[in-house]
Amino acid sequence: MTHRIVIVDYGAGNLYSIERALDFIGVQAEVVSTPEKIAGAERIILPGVGAFKNGMRGLSERGLVGPLQEYVRSGRPLLGICLGMQLLMSESEEFGRYDGLNMVKGKVVRLDPALPGKERFKVPHVGWSRVIRRESSCAEMPDGWTEGVLKSLPNGFFAYFAHSFVVVPEDGSACIAQTKYGGATFCSCLQQNNLYGCQFHPERSGIEGLEIYRDFVRRN
Amino acid sequence: MCKNIRIIPRLDIKGENLVKGIHLEGLRVLGKPEDFAYEYCAGGADELLYIDIVASLYGRNNLIDIVRRTAANIFIPLTVGGGIRSVDDIRMMLRAGADKVAINTAVVKRPEFISEAANAFGSQCIVLSIEAKRTGDGTYEAYTDNGRERTGLDIFKWALRGAELGAGEILITSIDNEGTGKGFDIDLIRKMSAIVDIPVISCGGAGKMGDFEDAVVSGSADAISAASVFHYHLVKTQSVPQKFNLKSNLDHLAKSLSSDGASFGAIETFSVKGLKSYLVGKGLPIRPVMSAHILIEPNAENIL
Numbered sequence: 001m002t003h004r005i006v007i008v009d010y011g012a013g014n015l016y017s018i019e020r021a022l023d024f025i026g027v028q029a030e031v032v033s034t035p036e037k038i039a040g041a042e043r044i045i046l047p048g049v050g051a052f053k054n055g056m057r058g059l060s061e062r063g064l065v066g067p068l069q070e071y072v073r074s075g076r077p078l079l080g081i082c083l084g085m086q087l088l089m090s091e092s093e094e095f096g097r098y099d100g101l102n103m104v105k106g107k108v109v110r111l112d113p114a115l116p117g118k119e120r121f122k123v124p125h126v127g128w129s130r131v132i133r134r135e136s137s138c139a140e141m142p143d144g145w146t147e148g149v150l151k152s153l154p155n156g157f158f159a160y161f162a163h164s165f166v167v168v169p170e171d172g173s174a175c176i177a178q179t180k181y182g183g184a185t186f187c188s189c190l191q192q193n194n195l196y197g198c199q200f201h202p203e204r205s206g207i208e209g210l211e212i213y214r215d216f217v218r219r220n
Numbered sequence: 221m222c223k224n225i226r227i228i229p230r231l232d233i234k235g236e237n238l239v240k241g242i243h244l245e246g247l248r249v250l251g252k253p254e255d256f257a258y259e260y261c262a263g264g265a266d267e268l269l270y271i272d273i274v275a276s277l278y279g280r281n282n283l284i285d286i287v288r289r290t291a292a293n294i295f296i297p298l299t300v301g302g303g304i305r306s307v308d309d310i311r312m313m314l315r316a317g318a319d320k321v322a323i324n325t326a327v328v329k330r331p332e333f334i335s336e337a338a339n340a341f342g343s344q345c346i347v348l349s350i351e352a353k354r355t356g357d358g359t360y361e362a363y364t365d366n367g368r369e370r371t372g373l374d375i376f377k378w379a380l381r382g383a384e385l386g387a388g389e390i391l392i393t394s395i396d397n398e399g400t401g402k403g404f405d406i407d408l409i410r411k412m413s414a415i416v417d418i419p420v421i422s423c424g425g426a427g428k429m430g431d432f433e434d435a436v437v438s439g440s441a442d443a444i445s446a447a448s449v450f451h452y453h454l455v456k457t458q459s460v461p462q463k464f465n466l467k468s469n470l471d472h473l474a475k476s477l478s479s480d481g482a483s484f485g486a487i488e489t490f491s492v493k494g495l496k497s498y499l500v501g502k503g504l505p506i507r508p509v510m511s512a513h514i515l516i517e518p519n520a521e522n523i524l
Contacts, residue, residue, distance in 0.1 A: 014314045014345070020291060050342030075385050083342075119223070122442060124344050124388055126419045128507040129268055158224075158507045160266075160297060162319075162344040162388075180225065204297045204319060205260075 003042040004082075005029040005217055010058035010167075011085060017208070021203035027217050030084050038067040042076060043217055048083030052092040055083050056100065057074055065101065072103050073200045079149070080218050082197060085165055085197030087191055094165050106169035109122040113182025121182030124164040128154045129190050131177045131200065144176025145190045149198075149215045157208045159188070159200035162176065224507045225436050226266040226443035227492055227501070229448075229450045230423060231256055233236055233272045233302070236286060240448055247273075250451050254290045255460040260450065263492045264509030267422075268298045269445050271322065273366055277302025282461060284316045291317020301349055306333075307423070310478040314341065322391050324349040326363040326501075328371050328378075329418070331385055338386030347421070348387035350375050352408055354397045376415050383416045390416055394424035399448060401427025401487035403425050409439030417524040421445050428488045429498045436504050454487035 005022070008013050009031050022029045029045070032038065046068075048055050059065050072078055080088050089100045092108035100108070113121035133145045133155040145151065161179070164188035169175055177189035179199070190197035197218060202209035231253045239249040240255055250256070257268055270290070272283045281513075287300055300313050301322030327333050327348065337346045351363040352375045362373040371378075379390050392412050394405040402425055408483050409422045412518050419442040422435055426446035435441040454460045495508045500506050 012342075014341070016315050016317060017319060021295060024292075024295070049344055051339075054339070090285060120418055120440075121223055122419050123476060124418065126344065126389060127443070128224050147477065162297075164343075201297075201461060204295060206295050 003200055003217060004040065005045070006032045006037060006041040006135060007041040007047060008038070008044045008064065008084075009033040010055070010062055010064060011047070012050050012055045012058050014049060015047040017201075017203045018045060018047050018081065021210055021213055021215070023128070025214050025217075027213070033062050034063060035063050035067040038064060038071055040131040041071065044068070044076070044078040045069060045216075046078060046080040046084035046087065048081065048087065048095075049162070052083065052086060052100070053096070053098050055087050056098060056207070059087070059101075062215050068101060069103065072195065075194050075220060077196065077216065078103075080190075080197040081203075081213045082163060082196070082199060085199060086165060088190070088195060088197060089167050092165070094174060102168075103176060103195055104172075104190065105171065106167060107169060108165050108167055111164055111166050111184055113184040113185065115183040119182075122161060123182075125181050128158045128160055128205075129179045129181060129200075130181055131159050131187075132156055134175055144189075146193045147210045148176055149196050149219070150177060150188075150189060152211050153208050159198075159202070159205040161188075161200045163199060167197070172185070202208070223388060224505045225268075226421070227264075227432070227499075227506070228267045228269050228299075228421060228443055228445040228449045229256070229260045229265050230445040231271040231451075233283065233286060233446060234269055234274050235327040238451065239273065240451055244264060250455060251460050253286055254293075255291045256451065257298075259459050260316070260492055261296050263416075264496055264507075265295055265296060265492045267443075267505060268294070269322070269423075270298065270300045270302075272300075272302025272316075275325075278501065284312060287316040287318055289359065299347055299391075301347070307336055309502040310337055310341060310345070320345050320347050320388075322347040323348040324351065325369075325509065327382065328362065328364055331381060334385035334387050336380055342374075342497055343386050343418075344440055346387050346419075347389045347391050348379065348382035349391045349393070351374065351393050351395050354403075354405075363395060367398075372387060376411060379406035379412060379416050383418050383433065387418065389419045389421060391421045391423060397425025398423070400425055401448065404435045404439060404441075405446075406434055406439045408444055409435055409441050413442065416519070419443060423487050427486050429490060429495055432495060432499060433502055433504065435498070449489055449495075450492060451486065451495075453491050456489055 078150040175187035179188035239247040298319040299320040421443040423445040
């Protein structure tokens with residue numbers, strides 16, 4: 001393994017569990033927070049928890065917005081986790097309206113799981129839920145699941161979620177897997193060209209989650 | 221549908237040891253927390269909860285080292301509590317491998333610490349820990365320091381305030397039922413689950429599998445935490461290293477009665493996997509234990 005894998009540290013939460021997950025599968029990753037390190041990377045993992053606004057501010061303050069956009073334009077792979085995936089979108093409606101990295105057209109909106117009836121679905125959505133394949137509209141075409149970071153996982157595997165917001169890409173085919181929570185069905189795995197995203201936390205989703213990192217660091 | 225109840229083994233830690241008592245008192249050493257944690261993770265636990273009962277964040281054999289050793293080999297969420305007083309303390313815990321922190325005393329003293337912590341790390345990282353004790357008039361008062369210190373706070377008002385300030389989850393421990401095996405305090409769980417919009421983790425009193433079912437069906441619990449039922453199972457089946465004279469500890473616990481007659485003898489023991497099979501059999505929404513969740517050993521062939 002010769003790819004230079006970096007985890008971007010922009011002050012938004014917990015990247016150490018990702019570092020440990022990579023370590024466990026035998027991959028050395030570098031935690032970076034400078035434009036130069038982004039420019040020189042061959043694989044980028046963009047982690048993140050917390051508020052969208054703070055995440056974008058963390059990236060801007062470190063001068064990382066331009067370098068990340070430039071990196072993605074060059075065609076190299078980037079994997080966003082949780083807030084890290086949400087930041088890839090054009091904009092967010094989290095406590096106001098905020099611009100994102102605008103790499104994937106679409107919005108970040110509040111998760112609304114309310115269902116008529118007795119059972120309550122609380123937000124944040126915290127816990128294990130199934131990740132379900134979104135069938136391709138064109139049956140003979142390989143879909144994102146077969147091609148992407150989920151390819152070694154069974155349809156409907158369980159992953160660990162902790163979030164209050166979800167992504168809605170304009171191009172529905174960018175959503176390769178969905179998850180149901182109460183009355184909501186949301187995009188839990190995103191792929192568009194060299195961009196990958198998980199709303200769940202692969203590093204906290206047991207052995208299946210580790211497979212996602214394994215695939216991401218291997219892919220060409 | 222689509223809401224899976226989380227089963228969360230709780231590990232109370234003193235020094236470098238996993239301990240257990242009744243009503244959070246009369247502690248006995250059971251073994252190394254990281255050994256138990258590994259077994260729970262492999263056995264299908266949805267998360268783990270570490271509580272340092274002496275809050276020895278900076279002491280010798282401190283919690284940080286235990287968390288670091290634990291987190292190297294488990295890939296499910298780990299919540300750590302006990303003695304967390306500052307944003308720097310939280311950062312240090314996360315760096316060591318925790319995903320969330322549970323805070324009680326420090327936020328009772330200074331509630332705005334909840335907001336500071338949530339702003340810095342996100343609400344999903346901040347668990348408000350509340351120790352509840354029944355008062356004479358049917359209400360519940362919040363306590364700190366493992367049920368030793370009164371706060372004068374009504375737990376429901378305090379929980380609402382905490383949620384408003386940015387806590388992402390509530391951990392509610394019934395001091396009255398803790399360690400007794402007489403079942404969860406269903407009234408407490410039901411009221412707490414109904415009153416706040418954030419997930420509630422219920423803890424204290426599990427003695428048999430049916431207690432978990434009650435907590436979900438009657439109490440509407442979002443997540444359930446338990447200690448004795450799982451720990452004693454691992455000890456009895458010798459699934460964890462036997463470095464201590466556990467038999468004498470268990471004998472002691474079996475004989476010991478607390479002042480109100482609560483006894484360790486009331487507690488059945490079972491694995492997380494056994495419990496989950498039982499709950500699935502009852503038609504409850506549970507993440508099943510899959511063989512794929514058996515952990516691979518680090519440095520095995522599957523490394524790149």
